[in-house]
Amino acid sequence: MLKQISILFLCTLFLASCKTETKTSIKTETVSFKKEGELQVIKLATDSTTVNFDIEIAETEYETQTGLMYRPSMKAKRAMLFIFPDVRMRSFYMKNTQFPLDIIYIDGEQKIVSIQKEAEAYNEGSLPSEAPAKYVLEINAGLSDTHGFQARDSISFSRN
Secondary structure, eight states, rough: OOHHHHHHHHHHHHHHHHOOOOOOOOOOOOOOOOOEEEEEOOTTTTEEEEEEEEEEEEHHHHHHTTTTTOOSSTTTTTTEEEEEEEEEEOEETTTTTOOOOEEEEEEETTTEEEEEEHHHHTSSSSSESSSSSSEEEEETTTTHHHOOOTTTEEEEEEEO
């Protein structure tokens, strides 16, 4: 009986001495869009520009790994253009991306090779290109259908 009382006392003492940790919120700074150029999509069928985007360019390792992650949204006429040093099969995912996107894969000749439409926010599944790509354009979900983008349409871009 004395042993049970001692154990009960020790347990009570242990629980009473435990500190209650308070959770603190982690504040993250919102990443702002930085216009670094302009991009046009040119329709193959009509050889005319369908839409212009202000672009942010991702070409360093950090920029290409982070992309549009941690941003709450993006205005309709804005986009992110990823530029890679080589042409090969690409695959993106939506980890830590807070809003849906259309992901457009573009070859070394600046022709669209495939489009992953309506990529779901936070989805960590693989979203691969259907052919080798050097560029990847991320735009708000639904815009590729709104503007009728198709494989073999082309892009043209300039830097600021």
